[in-house]
Amino acid sequence: MSGAPPDPGSAAQPPPPLPPPVRPGLTSQPGVGQASRCAASRTLFGSHRPSRFVWHHIQPQATGGKTEPANLVSLCDNCHYSVHAVLWALAHGESGPGGLSRKVRALAQQGYAAAVAAGTVAKIPHEA
Numbered sequence: 001m002s003g004a005p006p007d008p009g010s011a012a013q014p015p016p017p018l019p020p021p022v023r024p025g026l027t028s029q030p031g032v033g034q035a036s037r038c039a040a041s042r043t044l045f046g047s048h049r050p051s052r053f054v055w056h057h058i059q060p061q062a063t064g065g066k067t068e069p070a071n072l073v074s075l076c077d078n079c080h081y082s083v084h085a086v087l088w089a090l091a092h093g094e095s096g097p098g099g100l101s102r103k104v105r106a107l108a109q110q111g112y113a114a115a116v117a118a119g120t121v122a123k124i125p126h127e128a
Helices: 077-091 102-118
Strands: 053-057 072-076
Touching: 053 077, 072 077, 077 102
Parallel strands: none
Antiparallel strands: 053 072
């Protein structure tokens, strides 16, 4: 022991703070940008007038889906609700509501298949 005071630069630094948890339905995602269109509607405003656009996790976060560009798709609120309704129905052996676009059903099926592959179907949230 030299009796010298410890070098403040040599002390272990605390880890950086964790980022805030990502909430479903955010309009903006770091590294992805602003949700600005609906990937499930046939035309820009063909069947409905969206009030806002949100980022949807194709594989739900609750089932292990990551918040990364490959797992996010921009949807209007209406289609976001519909995708979750079909996803919930698929998880319970049902077909879901009728009259929805093929794109809505395809997004729900993609999320369901990812949850099946992860073994987390039972964790599909009932957000509808």
